[in-house]
Amino acid sequence: MKATRLYLLLHVLSTTAVLVNTFDPVTTTVVIGIGASLGRTIYNYLHESCDSKWIAFNATALEVDLSRKLFGQHIASRIILKAVNGFMKNANPKKPLVLSLHGWTGTGKNFVSKLIAESIYKEGMDSNFVHVFTSTLHFPHPSQYLTYKSQLQQWIKGNVTNCERSMFIFDEMDKMHPGLIDSIKPYLDYYDKLDGVSYRKAIFLFLSNAGGDSIAQTALDFWKEGRNREEIELKDLEMLLSLSVFNNKESGFFRTSLIDKNLVDFFVPLLPLEYRHVVQCVMAEMKDRGVEPDQYLADKLAKDLVYFPKSERVFSVKGCKTIESKLDYYT
Structure with a gap:
């Protein structure tokens, strides 16, 4: 991506240089202005700036x-x-x-x-x-x-x-x-x-x-x-x-x-997560990886986590924190 951006900028500059050598002095001034303006436009298009193109709430x-x-x-x-x-x-x-x-x-x-x-x-x-x-x-x-x-x-x-x-x-x-x-x-x-x-x-x-x-x-x-x-x-x-x-x-x-x-x-x-929420996290992680969500695997991984209180196992102690790394182990 960076190479593409650099190529475009160099192309603009080289094009401007050719045009400058083609026209008379008066026209040259206009061409240089157009080239500089176009260069700034492309630069702002390719590089993040503090404007509505890059910052717009959705x-x-x-x-x-x-x-x-x-x-x-x-x-x-x-x-x-x-x-x-x-x-x-x-x-x-x-x-x-x-x-x-x-x-x-x-x-x-x-x-x-x-x-x-x-x-x-x-x-x-x-x-x-x-x-x-x-x-x-x-x-x-x-x-x-x-x-x-x-x-x-x-x-x-x-x-x-x-x-x-x-x-x-x-x-x-x-x-x-x-x-x-x-x-x-x-x-x-x-x-x-x-x-x-x-x-x-x-x-x-x-x-x-x-x-x-x-x-x-x-x-x-x-x-x-x-x-x-x-x-x-x-x-x-x-x-x-x-x-x-x-x-x-x-x-x-x-x-x-x-x-x-x-x-x-x-x-x-942010409330502590229950077993069902951990399962949802596992399923979502599978989806993000482009893998078909596996309910059985998600249940198995979720069951192996530590829950609180120990006897009732209501809330996951680490929530969904370790899901990404644990999924590597289970797959």
């Missing part, structure tokens, strides 16, 4: 993906669709969209981020305007906390200056130095501009395992009471979740002003 695609690919997450699906849809349709939002996704490993936090990115950016997660920060990779040393704060501010400012429709994903928030995220609080607040830069059209996603136990306990309580998991509503979890995260010393949100000042638009709970 609400229908997001809705379809959430309903067909995200299993067992009725609360998260509803929140994500309404929040992202409302934000992207607002030509003049008052602040950036800030979503905090919480749940056990394998419940779909990173997958949800991927679906959101794919619905907005033509290049999806590979877009130059989608930026992923992983705590253990980008902020590994607590002793360098002050340096990280300065770097984080500069990274965000620089990227939003480059494209106002930037997305920032912070993974492993539960491993982030408490208070580090407060360094970007001004960028998430209700400011028109900061130092000449508007952050109001940016999106911030925080992913964390923190609060996962509270979510799982609520789901387990519903199960013990014989109630359907689809009866669980956001109101059953949101306050419990925000408080548990705010007061958790191991959380990047510990005592953070983002919560205190209500700058997080939604705390999105």
Whole structure:
């Protein structure tokens, strides 16, 4: 693909050069202008830029993906669709969209981020305007906390200056130095501009395992009471979740002003997955590989996973996290 792009650009330049040598000086000026303009057009066509060709929200695609690919997450699906849809349709939002996704490993936090990115950016997660920060990779040393704060501010400012429709994903928030995220609080607040830069059209996603136990306990309580998991509503979890995260010393949100000042638009709970959801994950992975879905194989793989509580085996401890690698073993 890169070779093709290079060929096209070289062809444009060579064509322009031939035309320049063909015409008189006055015409040459016109030809050079046309060639330069055409070159810019082709360059912008082949290389991602911050415009509607490369960034265009597809609400229908997001809705379809959430309903067909995200299993067992009725609360998260509803929140994500309404929040992202409302934000992207607002030509003049008052602040950036800030979503905090919480749940056990394998419940779909990173997958949800991927679906959101794919619905907005033509290049999806590979877009130059989608930026992923992983705590253990980008902020590994607590002793360098002050340096990280300065770097984080500069990274965000620089990227939003480059494209106002930037997305920032912070993974492993539960491993982030408490208070580090407060360094970007001004960028998430209700400011028109900061130092000449508007952050109001940016999106911030925080992913964390923190609060996962509270979510799982609520789901387990519903199960013990014989109630359907689809009866669980956001109101059953949101306050419990925000408080548990705010007061958790191991959380990047510990005592953070983002919560205190209500700058997080939604705390999105992702429920622990049941056996049937794991089976759906296996079937979906087979389909993605171009293999005919095998119900027997999916059941076999799902049964061999670890579930909680041990006696009842209700919820998958790792959700769908290891499905991809385990399927290699079972096939």
